[in-house]
Each structure stands twice: as structure tokens, then as C-alpha cells.
Amino acid sequence: MPVDILALAAHRDDVEQTCAGTLLKMAERGHRTGILDLTQGEMGTRGSAEDRAREAAEAARILKVSWRQALDIPDGRVENTWENRLKVARIIREQRPRVLILPYWEGRHPDHYTASILGYEAAFLSGLSKLPLQGSPHRPYKIIYASLYRDVRPTFVVDITDQFEARFASLMAYKSQFTDQQAGSGIFPAQKEIRTRVESMARFYGMMGGVTYAEPFVQKEIGLVDDVLAIPVKSI
Numbered sequence: 001m002p003v004d005i006l007a008l009a010a011h012r013d014d015v016e017q018t019c020a021g022t023l024l025k026m027a028e029r030g031h032r033t034g035i036l037d038l039t040q041g042e043m044g045t046r047g048s049a050e051d052r053a054r055e056a057a058e059a060a061r062i063l064k065v066s067w068r069q070a071l072d073i074p075d076g077r078v079e080n081t082w083e084n085r086l087k088v089a090r091i092i093r094e095q096r097p098r099v100l101i102l103p104y105w106e107g108r109h110p111d112h113y114t115a116s117i118l119g120y121e122a123a124f125l126s127g128l129s130k131l132p133l134q135g136s137p138h139r140p141y142k143i144i145y146a147s148l149y150r151d152v153r154p155t156f157v158v159d160i161t162d163q164f165e166a167r168f169a170s171l172m173a174y175k176s177q178f179t180d181q182q183a184g185s186g187i188f189p190a191q192k193e194i195r196t197r198v199e200s201m202a203r204f205y206g207m208m209g210g211v212t213y214a215e216p217f218v219q220k221e222i223g224l225v226d227d228v229l230a231i232p233v234k235s236i
């Protein structure tokens, strides 16, 4: 059974930090959602790949995700190779999403921006009938970019006011990452600080859309309007 929306990210917990409220909202509306993590988290300062797998499954349950899988691309070494593009294209053919959510194409972590380009090119390849892969060709109708990791003006925001608490809970499911501990204490914020940061970002984007909490996205295409009387977000 295909998914309606597939979110692709470099690391387990990236989706939870950038577009999990949107995924949950779509699932609550009856759509099938999926998450493809490119790596398994073996390079993380905290916890092992096994810890991450367990935590990712718990987060997926909280987010009512229908399908989740992690590929075996090395953590910290996400490269846009032919082999990796085929791995992702295979999943796109299998899961046949109408909407593909990718990370924004610029960022601090090379895995994040590489995942963006890799995801786009795999989605293109997946539509080629002569590609040496099983399954019939498929391209997502729409690609949107989750831009929360990057200070960039979003094209639109999704109101996640009703999903915010569950979204936060899905992030906290990564106990090996976010529980206060000695390992990585120089780079990870304390647990109580995380709540403030996550909430501040959601509030900021919520304010831009005139709601309490929201998640930001960028689309490359122009917006199409049918009825100018129904355009949301107040101007003055």
C-alpha cells in the first residue's frame, strides 16, 4: 500500500525536529505517511544504532506513521552517488508518495544538504522507465523542503498547533540523545533548554502564519491561487 506523503532525512530524529507535526497532522486526516532515514546513526556521540532504531520506532508510533525504514548509508558520509540514488529511487518506486518532503538544500551538516540533492535526483531517476530497478516508474507530484534547520524565509507554514505536544514527545522518544548525560554535554543543550528552543521556533513560524505553532517549508514552484478571497494569513 503506497504512502501519500514520504519524508526523507539524513538522520533518525531529523524529521522529528523539522516536519513531524505536519506528518502527524496529515495522518490524523487519514493520509498514509512514511519516513525514510538514510542512515542508522552509528556515528552519534550518544547512544548506538540499536538505541536509535528502537527510539525511531517509538517516535513513528507517536506520529502515527504507517511506514518507516532506515537505509544503510554510512552516518556522516551521506554521498550523492549513483548507488545511493538507486537505493532511494527503489524506495520511491515501492512507496509511491504523492508528496515528498526533503531537507532544505543548504545547511551546516553536509549530510543534511547532501540528502536534499540526493533525494531530488533519486525522485527524478525513479520516473525513468529504463532504470535498472524493479517496480514501475514513479515520481512524486510535489516536492517540498523542510527548512527549519536553516534561517531562510519559508514559502508557507503548516499550522501544527494541535500536533505540537505529540511532535515534542516524538523528539523526546530519542532518550539516548536528549536525556541529560556526560557524553556530548559540550555540544548538546540540557533537556530543559530543548523544550524552550523547540517551542520558540514553532512559535516563531506560528506567528508568521497567524497561528500558535507552525512548521516552515519552501517550495520551488510558484503558488497558484483560484480565489483571492480565500488566501490565508492576514496582511495588516
Ligand SMILES: [Zn+2]
Binding pocket: 010, 011, 014, 109, 112
Ligand atoms: Zn541530522
